[in-house]
Amino acid sequence: MPVLDPVITKKNAPKVLMLGWEFPPVINGGLGVACHDLCIALAKHANVTMIIPKSNPDFVVKNLDLIGLNTIDAKTLRNIGHADSYKKIKNVHFILSDLNPYYNQPNGYGSHALNMESQYIKKVQIGNDSFDIFHIDDLYGGDVIEKVTVFGQLAAKLAHSLDFDIIHAHDWMTMIAGMEIKRQTGKPLVVHIHSLEIDRGGIHSKGWVYQIEKKGMEDADVLMPVSDFTGNIIREHYHIPGHKIHTVHNGIRPVTPFKSEKLLKEKMVLFVGRLTRQKGPEYFVEIAERVLQFNKDVRFVMAGTGEYFNQLLIKAAQKGIAHRFHLTGFLNLEKVRTLLSMADVYIMPSVSEPFGLSAVEAVQFGIPVVISKQSGVSEVLKGALKFDYWDIDRAAEYILSLVGNDVLAEKVREDAFVDLEHISWDIAASRVLEGYQKYELIPELTINN
Amino acid sequence: MPSVCFYFQVHQPFRIKRYSFFDIGKDHFYEDDEKNRWILDKVSEKCYLKTNRKILELINRHKGKFKVSYSISGVAIEQMEIHRPDVLQSFIDLSKTGCVEFLSETYYHSLSFIYSKDEFKRQVELHKAKIKQYFDQTPKVFRNTELIYNNELASYIENLGYKGILCEGVDRILGERTPNFLYKPAGTLKIKAMLKNYSLSDDIAFRFSDRNWAEWPLNADTYASWVHKIAGNGEVLNLFMDYETFGEHQWEETGIFDFLDHLPKAIMTHPDFDFKMVSEAIDTFKTRDIYDVPEFISWADAERDLSAWLSNPMEQEAAKRIYKLEEKVLATGNKDLIDVWGKLQTSDHFYYMCTKFWSDGDVHKYFSPYDSPYDAYIYYMNALADFETTIEDAQAKPAVKKRVVKKKATV
Numbered sequence: 001m002p003v004l005d006p007v008i009t010k011k012n013a014p015k016v017l018m019l020g021w022e023f024p025p026v027i028n029g030g031l032g033v034a035c036h037d038l039c040i041a042l043a044k045h046a047n048v049t050m051i052i053p054k055s056n057p058d059f060v061v062k063n064l065d066l067i068g069l070n071t072i073d074a075k076t077l078r079n080i081g082h083a084d085s086y087k088k089i090k091n092v093h094f095i096l097s098d099l100n101p102y103y104n105q106p107n108g109y110g111s112h113a114l115n116m117e118s119q120y121i122k123k124v125q126i127g128n129d130s131f132d133i134f135h136i137d138d139l140y141g142g143d144v145i146e147k148v149t150v151f152g153q154l155a156a157k158l159a160h161s162l163d164f165d166i167i168h169a170h171d172w173m174t175m176i177a178g179m180e181i182k183r184q185t186g187k188p189l190v191v192h193i194h195s196l197e198i199d200r201g202g203i204h205s206k207g208w209v210y211q212i213e214k215k216g217m218e219d220a221d222v223l224m225p226v227s228d229f230t231g232n233i234i235r236e237h238y239h240i241p242g243h244k245i246h247t248v249h250n251g252i253r254p255v256t257p258f259k260s261e262k263l264l265k266e267k268m269v270l271f272v273g274r275l276t277r278q279k280g281p282e283y284f285v286e287i288a289e290r291v292l293q294f295n296k297d298v299r300f301v302m303a304g305t306g307e308y309f310n311q312l313l314i315k316a317a318q319k320g321i322a323h324r325f326h327l328t329g330f331l332n333l334e335k336v337r338t339l340l341s342m343a344d345v346y347i348m349p350s351v352s353e354p355f356g357l358s359a360v361e362a363v364q365f366g367i368p369v370v371i372s373k374q375s376g377v378s379e380v381l382k383g384a385l386k387f388d389y390w391d392i393d394r395a396a397e398y399i400l401s402l403v404g405n406d407v408l409a410e411k412v413r414e415d416a417f418v419d420l421e422h423i424s425w426d427i428a429a430s431r432v433l434e435g436y437q438k439y440e441l442i443p444e445l446t447i448n449n
Numbered sequence: 450m451p452s453v454c455f456y457f458q459v460h461q462p463f464r465i466k467r468y469s470f471f472d473i474g475k476d477h478f479y480e481d482d483e484k485n486r487w488i489l490d491k492v493s494e495k496c497y498l499k500t501n502r503k504i505l506e507l508i509n510r511h512k513g514k515f516k517v518s519y520s521i522s523g524v525a526i527e528q529m530e531i532h533r534p535d536v537l538q539s540f541i542d543l544s545k546t547g548c549v550e551f552l553s554e555t556y557y558h559s560l561s562f563i564y565s566k567d568e569f570k571r572q573v574e575l576h577k578a579k580i581k582q583y584f585d586q587t588p589k590v591f592r593n594t595e596l597i598y599n600n601e602l603a604s605y606i607e608n609l610g611y612k613g614i615l616c617e618g619v620d621r622i623l624g625e626r627t628p629n630f631l632y633k634p635a636g637t638l639k640i641k642a643m644l645k646n647y648s649l650s651d652d653i654a655f656r657f658s659d660r661n662w663a664e665w666p667l668n669a670d671t672y673a674s675w676v677h678k679i680a681g682n683g684e685v686l687n688l689f690m691d692y693e694t695f696g697e698h699q700w701e702e703t704g705i706f707d708f709l710d711h712l713p714k715a716i717m718t719h720p721d722f723d724f725k726m727v728s729e730a731i732d733t734f735k736t737r738d739i740y741d742v743p744e745f746i747s748w749a750d751a752e753r754d755l756s757a758w759l760s761n762p763m764e765q766e767a768a769k770r771i772y773k774l775e776e777k778v779l780a781t782g783n784k785d786l787i788d789v790w791g792k793l794q795t796s797d798h799f800y801y802m803c804t805k806f807w808s809d810g811d812v813h814k815y816f817s818p819y820d821s822p823y824d825a826y827i828y829y830m831n832a833l834a835d836f837e838t839t840i841e842d843a844q845a846k847p848a849v850k851k852r853v854v855k856k857k858a859t860v
Contacts, residue, residue: 294470382806385823397470401827407766408826415804 014433014442016042017164017181018050019155019174023066030357031194034226034250035170038192039064041251041429049162051155051177053147067158144173145208152176156184166190166441168432172197172209175216182219188441191220192248193230198237199352200278214238222439224248224432227376230354246435249380250355251425257365260341266299266324267403270343270367272336272358273350275306280349280372280389285312287349289319290396298324298403303339305330340365344409345402349389350375359384360423368412370398380423383415451629452685452725452733453676453716454643456592456615457692459497459521459540460558461489461528462797464818468832477839479789479832484818486532493536496696501539503695503706507713508548515713516548516724519692520592523556523576524795526583537583544584550726551580553588553611559794560758562593562602563745564772572791573609589613590727594796596645596689596748597755600741603634603642611640613731615689617748618644622740629683631731632740641731642740645689645748649675654690658703666704669711677719684734685725689748750805750812757813758799763826768799770833774840781843789836793829801825 018039022032039048049065155177159167168190169178175191182189197210217223217238223245225231231245262268269288273279281302288300302312302325309327316325331339340346346362346369353375360377362369363384371378372389385402387394402409436442466481507515521540529537543549555561555572556579562569573591580588590613591606598616606614618628628644652672656662664671679686691698699705716722725733749757759765771793778790801817802825819825 382804386820393469393471397827400470401830405830407762408823408830411761411763411804411826412823415806418806 012443013046014166014436015047015164016049016166016168017159017162017187018048019167019169019177019181020050020052021151021170021173023050023052023068030355031171033253034194034357037251037253037425038428038432041425042432044426045429045433049164051158053151145212148173148176148212152178152180156180159185166436168192169216169220171195172213172216175212175219179216179219188221188439189219190222190224190435190441191216193217193223193225193234193354195354196230196233196237198233199230199354200276202277202352203237217244220244221441222246222435224435225376226250226355227379229374229376229379233352246431246438248428248431248435249376249423250357251428252357252360252364252420252423253425255337255361255364258337258341259366260338262342264299266297267344268339268342269298269300269345269347269399269403270303270339270362271301271347271349272303272339272362273348274304275302275308275312277308278351278353279304279306280351281306281308281312282315283349283351283389283392283395284347285315285319285321285325286392287347287395287399288316288325289321290392291399292321292324294396294400295403296324298399299326300324301326301328301339301343303328303331303336337365340367343367345370345399347395347399348372348375348377349387349395351389353377360420363413363416363420366413366417368402368409369416370395370402381416381419383412383417383419385412450721450723451680451683452723452730454685454687454725454727454730455517456552456687456689456727457517457519457694458592458690459519459525459692461485461492461522461525462558462795463524463528463792464488465793465798465828465832467819467824468828468835470827470831473831473835474838477835479793479836481818485528489528489532492693492697493533495701496693497533497536498539499701499706500692500695500709501536501543503709504549505539505543505546507710508543508546511713511717513546513548514717514724516550516726516729518550518552518590518727519543520552520554521580522554522558523572523579524558524792526579541583544586548726550590550728551584551586551588552615552727553577553580553591555594557791557794558594558796559791560594560597560755560768560796560799561772561794562597562605563755563759564768565775566605568772568775568794569605570609575791590615590643590731592616595757597745598742598747599745600635600637600743603637603640603742607634607637607640613641613643613727615643615687615727616645616740616742617746617753618646618687619742619746619753622742622746626738627679627683629679629686630737631685631734632738633736635739635741635743641734641736643685643687643727643730644740645687647748649686650688650690653688653705653708654694654698657694657699657705657708667708669708669715672708672712673715673718676716677722680719680721684737685730749800756805757803758796761802761804761822763804763822764799764802767802767826767829767833770830770837774837777840777844781840783843786840786843793833793836798825798829802829 020035024032024036039050042048043064049067051067054068159181164187167178167181167187169175170192171194178189178191197205197213217234217240223234223240225234225245225247227249228247231247234240234245235242271284275281284302291298313327316322340362346359346367348356348359348371350356350372351374356375356377359369359371370385373386374389378384378386385398387398464481464485465479468479504517526537553573554576555569556575557572559572561572577588580586589611591611592615593602596615596617603614628646632642632644634640634642657667659665676686695705695709745755746753747755759768774790778787800813801819802822803813804822817825
């Protein structure tokens with residue numbers, strides 16, 4: 001895929017108002033990184049303004065106009081012209097507390113009228129003035145629906161002061177904001193889909209997050225899922241017509257891979273991810289058992305933590321494979337990379353994986369990967385062995401073949417390196433721009449030279 | 450007076466099933482019986498029966514002036530014997546017209562010439578016997594699997610007594626020359642080479658139904674006018690293609706059968722043009738130059754070399770392993786095992802392992818019964834692992850007996 005280069009002149013570049021939730025340095029899972037890296041790449045071709053719930057004022061991104069609602073003070077608001085509208089936002093305080101990877105869905109709907117009365121708005125008296133303050137402790141805990149609603153309201157008000165052609169929201173947390181801004185300004189709405197409730201909770205998961213997603217995607221002019229796999233879920237489980245869907249595969253940050261000395265003589269099969277239903281960790285145990293029936297010289301390592309931790313531990317013990325099955329618990333990036341530098345096979349048995357950047361990271365480290373077909377990354381990795389997540393035998397067969405046949409392992413590794421050339425945020429950004437043009441959200445792009 | 454030589458390739462491999470690691474040692478049958486039968490049925494209905502009927506009709510209509518040549522692999526004939534005797538019969542009917550010639554090839558449609566001359570020769574003989582059995586012809590002209598060819602092959606084939614050999618007309622070897630003459634293979638004495646005109650062949654085989662092609666839709670008169678252009682600079686036009694072009698690769702709806710129906714007449718409207726079987730062309734025309742092919746060429750993929758089968762380490766490893774068994778397999782003297790070994794040599798198995806993802810990958814994928822080249826390799830290697838142990842077992846038995854006999858003799 002061609003990367004738009006040289007860049008569009010900033011003068012006629014599209015003006016994009018991005019709405020994000022997680023963002024570095026407040027990172028949570030892959031969403032923050034993905035938003036950040038996509039924005040940076042897109043900012044080479046477009047004027048990007050990004051509104052997020054909170055940012056670190058010291059964190060500056062080149063070419064990117066980053067507005068954390070926490071960083072806006074009364075003075076700023078007065079200066080942007082619609083001072084009256086923004087009296088309610090003054091100074092926002094944040095206390096970082098436990099950041100759950102994903103919000104646990106409560107039962108049914110909460111009460112969340114679209115007004116500005118909210119536990120997340122606090123009245124603060126400064127001198128003779130009284131200000132409402134947007135105040136959230138963490139991005140996912142508490143009454144999230146109220147948080148996203150308040151975020152939407154505040155972002156919409158802020159949007160009146162900004163000049164933009166396109167609203168580009170990311171996932172359900174910013175969809176209310178996106179819809180609200182679209183309603184108030186009439187600007188087209190693009191919704192980028194990194195993950196869906198159906199992925200996280202299964203196909204019967206149709207609570208209020210699902211409802212927001214469905215409404216948001218119906219309202220959107222264009223949907224940009226991170227894979228065709230996710231695009232299909234959008235069509236099948238949200239009943240959104242396919243003509244609105246424009247897939248933008250994720251990119252990846254280049255890394256400098258390294259190799260570490262192996263601690264054990266056995267071959268190592270590695271799983272990295274949250275131990276939740278979506279990642280299929282229990283299949284990993286089954287696969288390990290099957291492999292060990294035929295080859296005792298293999299160790300299985302699971303890096304990550306989550307609600308399945310205990311039951312996986314027990315399951316491995318019950319199957320009598322605990323001596324070859326290791327659960328590391330949560331590991332930081334450095335430790336994960338150390339594991340990647342030692343592993344012989346990487347496996348991702350995800351049940352529903354919109355993309356699966358971790359598999360690409362394994363490829364960067366030169367590990368042959370075995371991945372479920374129910375993943376977006378399987379669309380961009382030709383150099384990979386692919387199985388249906390329930391097909392234990394097939395996955396076991398692939399692992400046995402890779403650990404037993406160097407020719408195969410080397411070939412898969414080599415082919416995947418070629419695939420890496422086609423996975424980058426610059427390519428993703430050009431796909432986004434192609435989408436803007438294809439759906440006529442912006443005039444024909446003028447490209448220099 | 451230029452002649453047009455049609456040669457159609459008929460081949461169906463015995464595809465290997467998803468032979469799992471867990472089957473090794475338990476299951477000694479590797480063929481995907483169901484799939485092989487299903488594909489043969491499909492191709493029989495869409496292509497073989499219909500096209501054979503059309504060819505027969507054309508031969509009759511033109512009172513023997515329309516002639517064609519076929520090469521049918523041994524494994525294809527064998528599958529017809531088992532599942533589609535009606536198709537085999539329709540080829541037999543064609544053979545009785547006197548206007549149809551059958552070529553020689555390796556029984557298993559294999560890469561054996563590259564790995565073992567002895568095995569190659571064995572397969573050529575097997576195939577020859579099969580052709581004689583059904584079509585009462587002894588082939589005089591040879592074509593190797595997918596037109597894999599070099600100077601050495603031409604010499605070898607000449608020594609086996611053939612008068613002609615077919616190969617690809619490759620630009621990098623021809624240079625400014627046209628493929629439309631007979632050539633003398635470098636290093637040979639009498640044998641003549643017939644070179645495929647890939648441009649005119651591919652117009653039918655690949656581009657016929659391509660709506661993005663400037664010449665679409667192609668009709669017989671237009672095509673005949675291109676054929677007629679070789680008059681004055683060519684004596685023989687070799688149109689070589691897979692028989693499945695008719696009805697299978699190019700569906701009936703594309704008009705391919707109408708095209709075929711009108712083509713002989715359209716070509717023969719020019720009084721200088723006729724159709725010949727390959728042996729007739731070889732008897733009629735002289736060689737005009739030398740075709741010097743030190744490295745292997747073929748008709749496959751853009752590269753037209755061996756890369757469709759042997760460009761990656763998986764293919765090379767698999768091929769090396771299967772041919773390494775030669776001595777052991779033959780030593781068993783077990784006809785069935787030798788046959789299984791032959792079937793594992795069929796070139797298609799290696800073709801499915803090809804990983805030219807970014808160039809001709811799609812063509813390979815179209816033909817492959819597997820999800821990926823890795824699967825093709827894994828299943829093949831699993832089956833091979835089982836076959837190797839089977840051979841070991843079979844070999845162990847007679848070997849033990851021999852030793853006993855020896856011992857007795859020395860006592």
